[in-house]
Amino acid sequence: MTSLDTGVKIVRNVGRFTIGDGSVSGVADLVNSQRTKDSPNAVYLIDEFFENSRNVLDSLGMIAGDAKHFIKTANEPTTQGIDELVSTLHLSGHNHPATIVGIGGGITLDTAKAVANLLTNGGKAADYQGWDLVRVPGVHKIGVPTISGTGAEATRTCVMTNLETGLKLGMNSDYTVFDHIILDPGLTSTVPRNQYFYTGMDAYIHCIEALDGSYRNAIGDAYSRETVNLCRNIFLSSDMMTDARRSDLMVASYLGGCAIATSYVGIIHPFSAALSVVFGMHHCVANCVVLNAMSEFYPEAHSEFRKMIELQKVELPSGVCANLTDDLRQALIAATIKHEKPLTNALGTEFRATLTDARIISLFEKM
Amino acid sequence: MTSLDTGVKIVRNVGRFTIGDGSVSGVADLVNSQRTKDSPNAVYLIDEFFENSRNVLDSLGMIAGDAKHFIKTANEPTTQGIDELVSTLHLSGHNHPATIVGIGGGITLDTAKAVANLLTNGGKAADYQGWDLVRVPGVHKIGVPTISGTGAEATRTCVMTNLETGLKLGMNSDYTVFDHIILDPGLTSTVPRNQYFYTGMDAYIHCIEALDGSYRNAIGDAYSRETVNLCRNIFLSSDMMTDARRSDLMVASYLGGCAIATSYVGIIHPFSAALSVVFGMHHCVANCVVLNAMSEFYPEAHSEFRKMIELQKVELPSGVCANLTDDLRQALIAATIKHEKPLTNALGTEFRATLTDARIISLFEKM
Incomplete structure (x- = not known):
């Protein structure tokens, strides 16, 4: 396959980043530097995981009048949930906060990004999906x-x-990019091992897909290569969660995120999205379940993934597509093939010649 | 040597970048988006190399009232030269331009950064060295x-x-970072081969030094590794100047620049700085001359460098330190050992035990 231009030309970077163990202690100063006479208060959106973590909560520089909301992570963000949170902030008088601090995983960070856009743009979250x-x-x-x-x-x-x-679609906008991020590997020491693995593999998987595709970009490729390189070092080591490995995975996640701006995913993400839509499975574990069944399309990554999962003693859900009904089969097929751009990236415009209905279902049945 | 923290914590990114062949055509729109009723005019600082390149000059969207200055590159920037340029802009009424566009190599880009700071901060360039x-x-x-x-x-x-x-010291400041950069590999197709090589090797050399040092940072290391990886692919290929290689080198330069924020150089840059200070040799060719004599300290990089220089048929100045006088010897030693942080990064605080006067001079005499 020849290499095609991704068409992505202008990329907005995160404004600044702070990096290093203990750097979360800088949140208070950062927030204070944003407080003004007119906007003295901040909004903190915090993963519910930290609801009882006094040492984390106490380090954030919250003052009287700041809003603090714990974000539930059982389900991924909904436009309705975002709208409710914005209404709550309006009711508590936090219409123009000094800053919004999002502390948590993808669900919490995405919630902070959406809320920040809505507070200044008005309207409903659904208005900005696109x-x-x-x-x-x-x-x-x-x-x-x-x-x-x-x-x-x-x-x-x-x-x-x-x-x-x-x-299921985000607010794709330069305004959605964080002004400042804090990369403190100390915060990831308490992540459950399975979750740590599934989430880390999201970076690995989207970069593997990007580097295997036909739509390419020189800087996207560079970010993807180093992300994959870091993930290999981490997940093929004897312990993926040492201090140094957690620090490296934080860097891999950031660089992998930078890669996304100028690249496309491949076959894994469309199948994974179908598992999320049809069965409500979370994005990162769904990616792993799909890659585990993708030896035909990604033989090297599959074999590497199997080594990683065995080395790190991670458990993977199995039999997720056992006993499919006809309706479920149709729903899975439809939810997969709608992702035309990634499937074209991986297989060309005639991707349905390869991914027939029968082939798609046989892949799901291996999961 | 154990790994030490670089101490660098907060990093400002370039605001946005545009990437791709032909992306220089976007300059006009970018500049226009900055023009306002109060500041309708822009300042263009352009490498003298393009003084007769009508196709480049015509693509920049210059309008009547914009200032255009060609930057001489025989010598690297001086505070006096920056001050003169700022005075000229004041005299022509460009006190508050809509934007400053710097188009060229490091000399021109650094000039644009310094002038942009001085127009809003007042005073002299020397006031902000530090x-x-x-x-x-x-x-x-x-x-x-x-x-x-x-x-x-x-x-x-x-x-x-x-x-x-x-x-010799820059304005180290978050305010010195560009708001937007345009990475158009089409612009590098006319660079003379020797200059292309010397300048490209600057990225390779500072990343090699950083990865060999004791002050380390996870993200600095990641940027450095991918920069070195890209440079290897480029300079160990049969032709370092194909379209794809020039695109990759543009990415390597950017990522190498990102690495600088969180890393330190090693032994090569201090020796190179001494060649610049004592003999007025330009930074990038001086780096190459030094690495060529550094097989004792960087054996792998030295051997790789020799392969690159032979493959690309690049000429390197030789005998630059022939016939040294005592005064020149003392000047070279002083200009080298003043760079304590990089030398400590490479050799520890007792670097003078390794780098005796005699050893330093014997290294210079190999150049």
């Missing part, structure tokens, strides 16, 4: 990832599902 | 590199020499 629909800059926002892999700290989107229409 | 002395943001600025390697498009400094005091 590309470059956000009209004015959002509230200043600070992202503090506490798990590594999705790259949400670096990207220009915030994935949300509209429960009414079923549309 | 760290975080710039008080307020500079004029909006756009960088368009036309040669790849120094990373000037990505860094928070702009190197200048004060001819009165001999001090």
